Amino acid sequence: MGTGLIGTLVSLVVGGTVAAVSVVGVVSSQTSAPSTSPGDSQAPAASVIDYGSN
Amino acid sequence: MTVDPGPASSPGAVATPAVPRRTALLLDALAVLVAVVLLGPALLPGLVLSYDMVWLPDLPVTQAGWGLVDGAPRAVPSDQVVALLDELVGGVVLQKAVLLGSLVAVGSGAHRVVRTAPAGVRAAAVVLATWNPYVVERLLLGHWTMLLAYAVLPWLHVAGRRAARGRPLPAGWLLLLPIGSLSGSAGVATALAAVLLVGVVGRAGPRRWALLVAALAAANAPWVVAGLAAPGSEPPTAAAARTAAEVFAARGPDGVPAPVAVLGLGGIWNTDVVPASLAGPWAWAWAAAVVGLLVVASRAVAGGPPVRERVAVLGLAAAGLGLGLLTWCWPAASAAVALAVPGGGLLRDGSRLAGLALPALLVGAATAAARATGATRATRAARARGARGDRRGVVLAPALVWVLPLLPVAALPDAALGVQQRLEAVAVPDDLARAADALADDDVPGAVVVLPFATYRAPAWNGGRPVLDPTPRALGASGREVVAADDLYVDGRRLPGEDVRARAVLAALALPDADARTDALLRLGVSHVVVDRGPDVADAPTELVPGLRAKPLLTTDGWDVRRLEGRAAPPLASTGRVVVLAGAWGAFAVLVAAGGLGALRGAVVSALRRNRRAHR
Secondary structure, eight states: OEEEEEHHHHHHHHHHHHHHHHHHHHHHHHOOSSSSSOOOSSOOSSSSSOOOOO | OOOOOGGGGTTTTSSSOOHHHHHHHHHHHHHHHHHHHHHGGGGGGSSEEEBTTTOOOOOOOHHHHHHSSOOOOOOTTTHHHHHHHHHHHOOOHHHHHHHHHHHHHHHHHHHHHHTOOOOHHHHHHHHHHHHHHHHHHHHEEEEEHHHHHHHHHHHHHHHHHHTTTTTOOOOOGGHHHHHHTHHHHHHHHHHHHHIIIIIITTTOOHHHHHHHHHHHHHHHHHHHHHHHHOOBBOOHHHHHHHHHHHHHOOSSSSOOOHHHHHTTTTOOOOGGSSSSGGGGHHHHHHHHHHHHHHHHSSSOOOSSSOHHHHHHHHHHHHHHHHHHHHHHHHHHHHHHHHHHSSTGGGGGGGGGGGGGGHHHHHHHEEEEEHHHHHHHHHHHOOOHHOOOOOHHHHHHHHHHHHHHHHHHEEEEGHHHHHHHHHHHHEOOOTHHHHHHHHHHHHHOEEEEEEEEEOOOEGGGGGGGOOOEOOOHHHGGGGOOOOOOOOEEEEEEEEEOOSBBBHHHHHHHSSSSSHHHHHHHHHHHHHHEEEEEEEEETTTOOOGGSSOOOOEEEEOSEEEEEEEEESSSOOOOHHHHHHHHHHHHHHHHHHHHHHHHHHHHHHHHHHHHHHHHHHHH
């Protein structure tokens, strides 16, 4: 009984925390500027488009 | 002492309790949901063009698509398969089907690998297989053929387990091999996986090994033969191979060591496609989770996978993750392989095969679930006897299991909605098709060169996102050979391509005056040029888009089509090459047909069985 209650409480706390972190993370990542913006078509173009960068 | 329970007691074995069909369907629905949330705007009308992912509304069937190319056959057989299939459903629908289908397939297969685990663990397997650094980075870099190879992994695993229990391989399993081998790297990954998951896990006998080897040879024949038969492919110099090995070696974003990134299923060479969340502590969390699951996968447990299976999946993970670590710590080795072995350059992108760790991660999850289930049972039994019992059973309370599916999302939140809208569907301008029509309508024979003679673009109509220039593929609809640039630039460092004809064009364009340049191009068989007028290439160096003696045929907002003044040299015929390529494609087609017929037969038999059961 006691251990069952502890298990449930631990589940609720951990589950709630992970769910909150997930939701906050997804929402904030979608509402903030992307870390790497796509090229600005109005900006001066690079001489040759790079395949990527290290 | 641990006891190997043998295949009969492995997850998915006959002896294990049957899993309700409704649960499987719910988990399949979860796989769809996760894939839709991940792809987001990529599923809207239009095409997604990102780095190496170049799709068109109607990709033409071309000679280059068959493998009649001078450089490395990077898009063989993928381009031709797409060109043939988009005749049925169109490129837009086909691309959605491939992107969504590959992610749904891997999630759907993943929960079948851990089918005897608690539903929460199975749901976590779905999310982990779909929502992880490997999938996100490869999606952004446009490696959709690698995602298909990744998607067939759990299905090969399930097939191997079935064979291990003495049952026949699932109907249509052969179809997994060509689906997973639509490019060179994908073919290597699928071949490794098929050997270990179907051959070793499935305890193949001599006949099945022979069938497996023959099927893998057929699945990979188009790109292997095209590469070996390419007459105009020049091996890299030692310096170029070394530079490429350094550039494409696995690495981490700022602040994350490369081994950590690789062990976390990331480590892609192009840090532009690494989500921001992987540049911090979450990268370490991913690495810890992956290593933890691999360690658990190596441990025997009653009711867990047998030793043969564990060795096979850990071997596969070691190959995938080990390659990434090797390219990071010893780039000279991958440079040496690229120099010494034809096609060895496939292995220089160190983290490309990191997805091969998936079966081991799933086995780790299954093993952990079996261990926890055993502990819980022991606790209950002890309590029933009035004893205190093993408290480990309490730690993994049933409700806590439902937290597991959220963990990958919490650790990679910016993957949602097309990785922060970086995967977005766009409309490809109609002017490209008009340019191809103008070339087709002109009766002067010869090849086409696209200027500026550079490999990548960042078109305004694609939101400024970098992509391999789609113009050469679109112009293939004209029926003309298109000579495309194949030099790559990474951080401004030039990596020379292999196509000797492209190199000759580059040399011709560098000549000092328009007449000399035009005559040199004509001698190379070039009769037309198409000049890209997009703002992204407005500042391209003049040697990549120099003046030529040419007559305009068509001028649009995006592209100009011009015919060179003079007669282009006729192309060289190569009948022998056509014959060997026809043989390779024939083998590929036979494999697809055999797999397709097998899948169809299996579907019919299964439907008849269900029907019979329903009428009982």
